[in-house]
Amino acid sequence: MRGLRAARRKAQARPLKDRELCNGPSKLCQALDIPRTFDRRDLAADPQVWLEVATGDDPGSTGPRVKRQEEEVVEEEVAVVAAARVGIESHGEWAKKPFRFYLLGNPCVSVGNREAERRTLEVTGGHSE
Numbered sequence: 001m002r003g004l005r006a007a008r009r010k011a012q013a014r015p016l017k018d019r020e021l022c023n024g025p026s027k028l029c030q031a032l033d034i035p036r037t038f039d040r041r042d043l044a045a046d047p048q049v050w051l052e053v054a055t056g057d058d059p060g061s062t063g064p065r066v067k068r069q070e071e072e073v074v075e076e077e078v079a080v081v082a083a084a085r086v087g088i089e090s091h092g093e094w095a096k097k098p099f100r101f102y103l104l105g106n107p108c109v110s111v112g113n114r115e116a117e118r119r120t121l122e123v124t125g126g127h128s129e
Contacts, residue, residue: 083116
């Protein structure tokens with residue numbers, strides 16, 4: 001992934017930190033090799049697109065965290081922030097819709113939304129991880 005990002009980056013661009021490799025829609029699509037033909041796909045109805053729940057067993061997984069303690073499986077809750085998307089201010093009413101989601105406190109989030117994070121903490125009772 002780092003090699004792909006480096007190949008597409010301009011020579012003068014600064015090197016990306018690990019946490020910056022996938023912190024935006026374009027970077028994520030490049031890292032996962034998702035082609036532009038997938039633009040505007042309906043995640044709820046398109047049979048060629050699906051989402052899977054991470055088990056927590058995969059390296060780097062941020063899905064529901066699972067800790068195995070001998071035979072017992074313990075899941076930790078994570079707080080998901082719903083906020084307005086970044087950089088689409090010119091798109092009228094859609095610019096303010098909460099269509100951007102991220103894990104509260106995750107260091108890979110490029111731009112946090114303090115107001116949305118405050119609302120998330122209120123709803124979760126102060127639970128952030």
